[in-house]
Amino acid sequence: MVVRHDVLVVGAGLAGMRAALAAQAAGADVAIISKVYPVRSHSNAAQGGINAALAPDDSWESHAYDTVKGSDYLGDQDAIEILAREAPQAILELEHMGVVFNRDEEGRLGSRNFGGASHARTYFVGDFTGQAILHVLYEQLVHSGIRAYNEYFCTELLRDADGAVSGVTAFDMRSGEVSAFSAGAVVLCTGGMGRVFEPSTNALICTGDGTALAYRAGTALMDMEMVQFHPTTLKSNGALISESARGEGGYLLNRDGERFMRTTAPNAMELASRDVVSRAAQVEINEGRGVDGCVLLDVRHLGAAKIMERLPQIRELALEFAGADMIDAPVPVLPGMHYEMGGIRTDVQGATPLAGLYAAGECACVSVHGGNRLGANSLLETVVFGRRAGEAAAAFARSRPAQPAPESSRADAERALRALVARGGHERSAKLRLEMGQVMTRRVGVFRDDAGLREAERTLVGLRERYADVEIQDKGTLFNQALVAALELDFMLDLARCVVAGALARTESRGAHTRVDHPRRDDATWLKHTLCLATPDGPRVDTAPVSITRWQPQERKY
Amino acid sequence: MEVHLRVQRFHPQVDAEPHWQEYRVEVPEHATVLDALLAARDEQDETLTLRCSCRSHICGSCVMKVNGTSCLGCKTKVSHARKRLAAGEPIRVAPAGNLPVVKDLAVDLEVFFGKVKAIEPYLQPDGPPPEREYLVPNEAMLTVREAMACILCGCCVSECNSLEVEPRFLGPAALAKAWRFTEDPRDAADRHRLEFVSAPGGIWDCTHCFACVEVCPKDVKPMERILELRRRAMEAGFTDNNGARHSQAFADTIAESGWLDETRVLSRSLRGLPELLEWAPVGMRALLRGKMPLRHRRLSGAKQIRAIFAAAQRRSGEPPREHAPGR
Ligand SMILES: Cc1cc2nc3c(=O)[nH]c(=O)nc-3n(C[C@H](O)[C@H](O)[C@H](O)COP(=O)(O)OP(=O)(O)OC[C@H]3O[C@@H](n4cnc5c(N)ncnc54)[C@H](O)[C@@H]3O)c2cc1C
Numbered sequence A: 001m002v003v004r005h006d007v008l009v010v011g012a013g014l015a016g017m018r019a020a021l022a023a024q025a026a027g028a029d030v031a032i033i034s035k036v037y038p039v040r041s042h043s044n045a046a047q048g049g050i051n052a053a054l055a056p057d058d059s060w061e062s063h064a065y066d067t068v069k070g071s072d073y074l075g076d077q078d079a080i081e082i083l084a085r086e087a088p089q090a091i092l093e094l095e096h097m098g099v100v101f102n103r104d105e106e107g108r109l110g111s112r113n114f115g116g117a118s119h120a121r122t123y124f125v126g127d128f129t130g131q132a133i134l135h136v137l138y139e140q141l142v143h144s145g146i147r148a149y150n151e152y153f154c155t156e157l158l159r160d161a162d163g164a165v166s167g168v169t170a171f172d173m174r175s176g177e178v179s180a181f182s183a184g185a186v187v188l189c190t191g192g193m194g195r196v197f198e199p200s201t202n203a204l205i206c207t208g209d210g211t212a213l214a215y216r217a218g219t220a221l222m223d224m225e226m227v228q229f230h231p232t233t234l235k236s237n238g239a240l241i242s243e244s245a246r247g248e249g250g251y252l253l254n255r256d257g258e259r260f261m262r263t264t265a266p267n268a269m270e271l272a273s274r275d276v277v278s279r280a281a282q283v284e285i286n287e288g289r290g291v292d293g294c295v296l297l298d299v300r301h302l303g304a305a306k307i308m309e310r311l312p313q314i315r316e317l318a319l320e321f322a323g324a325d326m327i328d329a330p331v332p333v334l335p336g337m338h339y340e341m342g343g344i345r346t347d348v349q350g351a352t353p354l355a356g357l358y359a360a361g362e363c364a365c366v367s368v369h370g371g372n373r374l375g376a377n378s379l380l381e382t383v384v385f386g387r388r389a390g391e392a393a394a395a396f397a398r399s400r401p402a403q404p405a406p407e408s409s410r411a412d413a414e415r416a417l418r419a420l421v422a423r424g425g426h427e428r429s430a431k432l433r434l435e436m437g438q439v440m441t442r443r444v445g446v447f448r449d450d451a452g453l454r455e456a457e458r459t460l461v462g463l464r465e466r467y468a469d470v471e472i473q474d475k476g477t478l479f480n481q482a483l484v485a486a487l488e489l490d491f492m493l494d495l496a497r498c499v500v501a502g503a504l505a506r507t508e509s510r511g512a513h514t515r516v517d518h519p520r521r522d523d524a525t526w527l528k529h530t531l532c533l534a535t536p537d538g539p540r541v542d543t544a545p546v547s548i549t550r551w552q553p554q555e556r557k558y
Numbered sequence B: 001m002e003v004h005l006r007v008q009r010f011h012p013q014v015d016a017e018p019h020w021q022e023y024r025v026e027v028p029e030h031a032t033v034l035d036a037l038l039a040a041r042d043e044q045d046e047t048l049t050l051r052c053s054c055r056s057h058i059c060g061s062c063v064m065k066v067n068g069t070s071c072l073g074c075k076t077k078v079s080h081a082r083k084r085l086a087a088g089e090p091i092r093v094a095p096a097g098n099l100p101v102v103k104d105l106a107v108d109l110e111v112f113f114g115k116v117k118a119i120e121p122y123l124q125p126d127g128p129p130p131e132r133e134y135l136v137p138n139e140a141m142l143t144v145r146e147a148m149a150c151i152l153c154g155c156c157v158s159e160c161n162s163l164e165v166e167p168r169f170l171g172p173a174a175l176a177k178a179w180r181f182t183e184d185p186r187d188a189a190d191r192h193r194l195e196f197v198s199a200p201g202g203i204w205d206c207t208h209c210f211a212c213v214e215v216c217p218k219d220v221k222p223m224e225r226i227l228e229l230r231r232r233a234m235e236a237g238f239t240d241n242n243g244a245r246h247s248q249a250f251a252d253t254i255a256e257s258g259w260l261d262e263t264r265v266l267s268r269s270l271r272g273l274p275e276l277l278e279w280a281p282v283g284m285r286a287l288l289r290g291k292m293p294l295r296h297r298r299l300s301g302a303k304q305i306r307a308i309f310a311a312a313q314r315r316s317g318e319p320p321r322e323h324a325p326g327r
């Protein structure tokens, strides 16, 4: 099949659906491709909420400042200003579409506290905010009539004679049929890449596909070393215990029952920004003040009623996977991989330097999160920059209508996939994936140093060699998930290299990136973004300036 | 611990019909059935096909039947699945019911999502939105949220008894979604929605079997939403259909005589000669077996039953029941 649309959105999470709706509203003929049905996207998992300075006593400046400070001054302030200014309208739009946000006594939107914020500006739907918004955007997608290609896996970006991005190739996962989709503009909204690490709070589909596609097409990936480790994940399976547990007043305790955040962040305590809390928790664990490799999250003092109304899902998770009922026992937790601040470098319209290619959401880096993302700013980023990217892509597509993709591009893609499936070998992708994830967690985790990073790099180079010997056991075309797993691993091996390359280059400690061999923030050398560019020998690291509009770097205290 | 699985496999291009395959895998103590399946797939057999993503019962991907009951594989612990099994008996895993199998545990979801789309699953407010948020009480949002908790996993659909015999039935998930909009103070399309769900294939096709309530991983209670939609549809005057007439006639005869008058219920539920003729053989058989007495006598305790009706109506704030309305 050869298909043509004005704008093609890859990914049907919050960013993708918001982009598609915006592009359609701007007059484009839009299609959306997703490797899962839209409501299965990982945006579902966001429990805590979405930020906006909506209250009369709050201001966008305050939201922007908190975000700049949270980012450890690595966030681009022009982008952060847009994020904070457009947040109230973005939330109201979602409310008008039908999101069932919590209300206050007067029936207005009600908010809660979240880490790193000076105001209670997190709007929420119980503890399933992401799901509640994702399903409402899906409702709007159904209403819009936008063509959705569900369970299509995108394998490559197509380029025209001038080098501009002119579409994608993708295959229908159920039938195996390969298609070429041509478009005036492509918007990548393929989400995070948590599975590069093992364990991770991310879903199994978070494999950074779009980020890798953009990298291979020659655009820069920015600040890939900035990986957020969430302070409260469960030991057994890496599942997240949302920040709302602390937002509602939960304590973090060490073995002796002390609130250890008192020493690190005497004012914000448990609600200091995530990098700060994760480091403090990891220090407790490393120095023997933990409990069985964990610290304790305690919400008992909130009482059963509040726990049941505001944190029911979190309680259920803890009950199931840690065997602890938060109503009468603390839950053991530890820092775990959660979010990739870095990604495809874009401007504030979501445009990449490659003509015709746009990106938004977790796969992009515009950058509003810099060295550390504040909780509940990511959902906000997806809708604010999803909309902007959709509009910009529609405008671009008007100036450059889609050319039909040559049949040869479809046939080439098909041949490559068939060859991959047919080839013999001695390795299994699941095994390589596990080895990659483990070395990333061990050597590229909360604390990093030169020797460990080099070891990780060597391991990754070895895994890339072994990848050539991976055999896919399923030789059919019908719903070949082994093929999908191999392609995802291929993407992740590229991305892991970029994370390590950025981490090796950045010889300072900033935000989530802590080099024990370079423990201080070094503004003189490193108030800069790292850029990774693809070469045949792996990533080449370059740098780019940070945009500073009104907030000069200061020491961060919480 | 070691887990012994027996998984239903089916590859339509290779297999004439489904067959069972056994796997033995090593998993940690807290493992779910999904974890065990993934261990089997990753370590032993990459061809084993199943959908999954979040591993924390939020994405709705992993509906399957474990030991014959529909559930999310990632919400069903191995230890729990083993509980009722004899020693040495494997955990049985099969694809969801009422949906065509694509391959192994993966089923075709097009019809499922098609039904969700059919109920016009988007807010239809009256006029343009206000400048700020709609002002609505938190209680209303909490109520709507009970159905918003639905992750469209299809466990309910897989288990629905009515769908087994009537594939056109919209089913529990889509109807719970319809309820979500009728409860939302911001939605203004109630009448339209109630009319739609009152049509054949809608709310009156549910047989009250409770299966959807029992298997729903998010406590959405689809059957209760359907009963609520019925009540509201009748209040809104959508009574000109077999289901509503049946329910009205059912209540009327009991209120009047204290027990069910099958003849009257049947004749009042059905509309027109063709429908009556269609049911005639059933009626004849019931008549011959004495299940449909020709003369329906009022029970001696009918008065007390009427008092119960009256009390129930007072409590629910409904107007008192007239005798045999619509006759
Ligand atoms: C457990 C958890 C809790 C979180 N809580 C919060 C919170 O409270 N507040 C907050 O602001 N943020 C939170 N986050 C972060 C936030 O949820 C995500 O960053 C955000 O939802 C990402 O949205 P997205 O639209 O970019 O991507 P996603 O929702 O991940 O969507 C990605 C889409 O891309 C598609 N896709 C990917 N690859 C391909 C391919 N090759 N071909 C076709 N389609 C493809 C997928 O099918 C999917 O539809 C949380 C994250 C996690 C993991």
Ligand code: SF4
Pocket (backbone or CB within 6 Å): B156, B159, B160, B161, B162, B163, B171, B172, B205, B206, B207, B208, B209, B210, B211, B212, B213, B222, B223, B226
């Ligand atoms: S109660 Fe109704 S909707 Fe629910 S499973 Fe039974 S027949 Fe289906």
Ligand code: SF4
Pocket (backbone or CB within 6 Å): B149, B150, B151, B152, B153, B154, B155, B156, B157, B172, B173, B176, B215, B216, B217, B218, B219, B220, B221, B222
């Ligand atoms: S109602 Fe329950 S069982 Fe049915 S689709 Fe929704 S969450 Fe799943």
Ligand code: FES
Pocket (backbone or CB within 6 Å): B034, B051, B052, B053, B054, B055, B056, B057, B058, B059, B060, B061, B062, B063, B072, B073, B074, B075
């Ligand atoms: S894997 Fe998401 S619901 Fe089971």
